[in-house]
Amino acid sequence: MAGQLNPQLLLAVPLAPLAGAAIAGLFGTKFFGNLVGRKTSHTVTILGVLIALIISVQTLLQVIDGATFNGTLYTWMTVGGVKLEIGFLVDSLTAMMMCVVSFVSLMVHIYTIGYMKDDEGYNRFFAYISLFTFSMLMLVMSNNFLQLFFGWEAVGLVSYLLIGFWYTRPTAIFANMKAFLVNRVGDFGFILGIGLLLAYSGSMNYTEVFAQKGMLAQLTLPGSDWMLLTVACICLFIGAMGKSAQFPLHVWLPDSMEGPTPISALIHAATMVTAGIFMVTRMSPLFELSDTALSFILIIGSITALFMGFLGVIQTDIKRVVAYSTLSQLGYMTVALGASAYSVAVFHLMTHAFFKALLFLGAGSVIIGLHHDQDMRNMGGLRKYMPITWITSLVGSLALIGTPFFSGFYSKDSIIEAAHASTLFGSGFAYFAVLASVFVTAFYSFRMYFMVFHGEERFGLAHNGHEHDDEEPGHHGLSAGEKPHESPWVVTLPLILLAIPSAVIGFLAVEPMLFGSFFKDVIFVNEAHHAMEELRNDFHGPVAMIAHAFSSAPLWLAIAGVASAYYCYMVNPRLPAALKQKFLPIFTLLDNKYYMDKFNDVVFAGGARMLGRGLWNAGDRGLIDGLIVNGSAKAVSWFSKITRLWQSGYIYHYAFVMIIGVLGFLVWFMPFPFAK
Numbered sequence: 152m153a154g155q156l157n158p159q160l161l162l163a164v165p166l167a168p169l170a171g172a173a174i175a176g177l178f179g180t181k182f183f184g185n186l187v188g189r190k191t192s193h194t195v196t197i198l199g200v201l202i203a204l205i206i207s208v209q210t211l212l213q214v215i216d217g218a219t220f221n222g223t224l225y226t227w228m229t230v231g232g233v234k235l236e237i238g239f240l241v242d243s244l245t246a247m248m249m250c251v252v253s254f255v256s257l258m259v260h261i262y263t264i265g266y267m268k269d270d271e272g273y274n275r276f277f278a279y280i281s282l283f284t285f286s287m288l289m290l291v292m293s294n295n296f297l298q299l300f301f302g303w304e305a306v307g308l309v310s311y312l313l314i315g316f317w318y319t320r321p322t323a324i325f326a327n328m329k330a331f332l333v334n335r336v337g338d339f340g341f342i343l344g345i346g347l348l349l350a351y352s353g354s355m356n357y358t359e360v361f362a363q364k365g366m367l368a369q370l371t372l373p374g375s376d377w378m379l380l381t382v383a384c385i386c387l388f389i390g391a392m393g394k395s396a397q398f399p400l401h402v403w404l405p406d407s408m409e410g411p412t413p414i415s416a417l418i419h420a421a422t423m424v425t426a427g428i429f430m431v432t433r434m435s436p437l438f439e440l441s442d443t444a445l446s447f448i449l450i451i452g453s454i455t456a457l458f459m460g461f462l463g464v465i466q467t468d469i470k471r472v473v474a475y476s477t478l479s480q481l482g483y484m485t486v487a488l489g490a491s492a493y494s495v496a497v498f499h500l501m502t503h504a505f506f507k508a509l510l511f512l513g514a515g516s517v518i519i520g521l522h523h524d525q526d527m528r529n530m531g532g533l534r535k536y537m538p539i540t541w542i543t544s545l546v547g548s549l550a551l552i553g554t555p556f557f558s559g560f561y562s563k564d565s566i567i568e569a570a571h572a573s574t575l576f577g578s579g580f581a582y583f584a585v586l587a588s589v590f591v592t593a594f595y596s597f598r599m600y601f602m603v604f605h606g607e608e609r610f611g612l613a614h615n616g617h618e619h620d621d622e623e624p625g626h627h628g629l630s631a632g633e634k635p636h637e638s639p640w641v642v643t644l645p646l647i648l649l650a651i652p653s654a655v656i657g658f659l660a661v662e663p664m665l666f667g668s669f670f671k672d673v674i675f676v677n678e679a680h681h682a683m684e685e686l687r688n689d690f691h692g693p694v695a696m697i698a699h700a701f702s703s704a705p706l707w708l709a710i711a712g713v714a715s716a717y718y719c720y721m722v723n724p725r726l727p728a729a730l731k732q733k734f735l736p737i738f739t740l741l742d743n744k745y746y747m748d749k750f751n752d753v754v755f756a757g758g759a760r761m762l763g764r765g766l767w768n769a770g771d772r773g774l775i776d777g778l779i780v781n782g783s784a785k786a787v788s789w790f791s792k793i794t795r796l797w798q799s800g801y802i803y804h805y806a807f808v809m810i811i812g813v814l815g816f817l818v819w820f821m822p823f824p825f826a827k
Contacts, residue, residue, distance in 0.1 A: 156213060156220035161239050164203045164210075164249060165288040168256075168281045171199030176278030185274075192274040196281040197260045203288065204257050207249035214246040215669075221294055221358065233355065240294030240357060242673045244497065248291040248429055251501055252422055255508045256284040258645035259417045262512055265641040266413055266519060276316060280417060283309040287422045291429060296345045296355040299430070303341065303394070306423045307334045313418065314410040323409040330403035337393015337400050344386030348437075351379060361436045368440045384437055384444035388451075391427025395481050398455045402747050404478060405462075408470040412515030415470060416508040419477050425500050428484045432493045432674060439677040445489050446576040452485025453577065453584035458745070460588045463595040465741050468525050469514045472599045476551065477507055479588055483566050486581050491680035492569035498664045499562035506550035506559055506653040509646060513544035516642050517603060520635035521610055524628035527599060532608035536635045541604050543646040548600050550653045552593040552709045555697040558657030563589070564696065565665060565686060567705055572682040589705045593712025601720040610635060658693045666690050 175192035177183050223238040241249075259280060267273050286309055290302025307330075315327030345355075351367060352360045360367075370379040391397070396404040404424070408415060418424065431438060431448070438444055456479050463475035480503050487496035518525055520537050534541045550559040567589070570582040611633050637643065663669045666687050676683055690696070700706040719726050731738050743749065 154218045165285050167199040167202040169285040171196035172278045172281035179274030192277050196277045200257045204253035207253045211246040238294040239292045244673045251504050259413045262645040263413045265639045313414040314407045326406040326409040333403040334393045337390045340386045341390025344383045347383040381441040381443045384441050395427030405474045416511035431488050435493050436675045449489025449581050450577040452482045453581040456482025456588045457584040460591040473510050487566045490569040490573035490682045493674045494670050495565045502558035502562045506547045509547035509649040516540040516638040527602040530603045531606045534604040537637045539643045543650040546650040548596045561657035561661040569682045572685040589708040590712040593709040594716050597713045597716035
């Protein structure tokens with residue numbers, strides 16, 4: 152039955168992980184003298200996230216019954232009529248995100264006990280991931296732009312700490328700085344969008360801003376013919392491009408694999424990278440009034456979905472394959488946003504969170520079994536040694552490529568149909584991109600699967616040419632004759648628990664989330680955008696979707712991708728090397744990631760260095776040191792040289808000067824008799 156949610160209970164959702172983070176981060180580290188041990192640190196943080204999950208599930212059930220909450224919990228200050236507040240907006244979108252974030256976070260916390268058991272920073276890591284969970288929950292629960300921005304920046308800050316967790320490794324420090332700087336570019340656009348909406352609506356509260364959307368749609372940016380709302384929405388989306396790693400602000404995400412594997416699952420599956428998707432969905436009342444902004448989103452998402460998938464085809468690091476897969480799937484979600492299929496984007500966000508977290512944690516389990524070797528060229532035949540990791544990874548891969556009955560099928564297929572139904576500028580390219588990405592995704596996913604779990608056993612051999620520093624000091628990879636082993640239960644249990652929703656959640660949720668009343672009064676779609684209406688007319692149940700799939704291109708493209716991977720890596724494993732030599736220029740382009748890093752280094756970083764050198768030479772050395780500091784010193788020195796000529800030390804010289812001075816005063820001030 153409908154009603155009001157308990158704000159005190161809602162407040163416990165973000166505060167419980169925060170309390171765990173505070174205990175582990177303060178009392179479990181050198182800061183307060185290691186007052187608590189490892190067991191206490193992981194217990195309090197897991198307990199905090201478990202409390203958040205229980206309350207989130209309870210909240211979701213109440214929201215399904217019609218309960219909501221939208222209110223202020225604390226007013227920080229009022230400036231010129233603008234209220235800066237902390238408050239919650241909890242509806243079906245928020246409740247779903249709360250459950251996904253807290254569930255995946257709980258799985259990662261449990262998994263971390265096994266993965267990080269030998270790491271010196273054990274307590275610190277638990278403090279970080281629990282603090283990250285608090286930040287993400289504050290972001291999704293916010294009812295105003297101030298709190299949204301706080302959560303937005305907080306997840307960026309904690310991700311910086313997590314990516315650079317092994318701060319003695321130069322590659323990790325480079326990766327976390329890169330992530331921090333690239334996200335600052337996106338966040339600059341984000342805060343500009345917030346500032347525009349605040350300046351013309353006079354409020355930072357979602358409800359109050361949305362209530363003025365008609366007025367905002369009539370305004371133009373001063374000094375131009377651009378629609379104010381278009382500029383504001385594009386600025387907001389630039390923020391989403393940074394957080395959700397959309398082209399060209401995607402470059403930070405693959406390098407962030409330098410952090411421990413658990414944070415790859417937490418940050419790059421269900422939380423930080425989906426913040427942009429969530430934000431645009433929440434802002435649907437504004438984005439729906441600008442076709443230009445939607446077309447921009449559609450094109451950016453299409454480029455990301457297709458071209459980032461190509462990069463996954465040539466990777467040899469198991470974590471980087473999954474990372475580029477994340478980029479491609481985020482592109483899918485962005486395409487859905489541009490097609491005004493917000494519910495489909497969020498649906499894929501949810502299904503992707505489960506199977507991508509599963510794939511990342513499965514990759515981590517493989518890394519543990521091979522003594523922290525991440526190179527797929529040193530794997531093979533792991534199926535018989537790691538059966539739980541094998542079967543759960545297979546479930547994740549089947550969900551990722553959109554296999555019927557698995558969760559990814561329902562969300563990916565719906566995105567492809569939405570892109571096909573859209574009539575916005577760029578929708579044709581978007582449809583081609585997501586359709587072609589089906590084959591690419593299936594190929595690189597099962598390339599990884601076959602190289603890791605099937606074929607010739609390549610571990611325990613002489614290793615060379617590794618692309619990454621050791622995740623731990625000491626031996627890297629299995630010794631000759633040493634065999635891999637299944638991971639402990641704290642690692643395999645999260646894999647099993649994540650495999651269940653990866654297999655079934657799509658079948659169960661597709662109808663209520665896309666075509667039911669789950670997002671009623673939460674997501675707004677302009678009547679002129681009819682992609683969702685066409686999907687609704689064609690939907691006849693989850694089983695009928697599967698029957699229809701056998702007569703449509705996506706399923707056969709996925710099958711072709713799997714078959715191609717099987718032939719290349721199981722039947723004729725010499726073919727990939729031959730193709731590499733034949734298409735060496737293309738391989739070189741992909742291996743250098745389209746030269747985006749070099750472009751950024753030369754143009755942006757090089758430009759910044761040139762600007763810095765110019766400011767240093769002209770400003771610091773020329774103006775400050777040269778003119779102000781050294782110039783004033785030279786002026787004082789010159790003046791001193793002149794004045795010391797008059798300091799002879801003879802009394803009669805000084806007396807003479809005094810007499811001359813008195814005469815001068817008399818001449819100047821005494822009037823002459825003939826003066827008129």
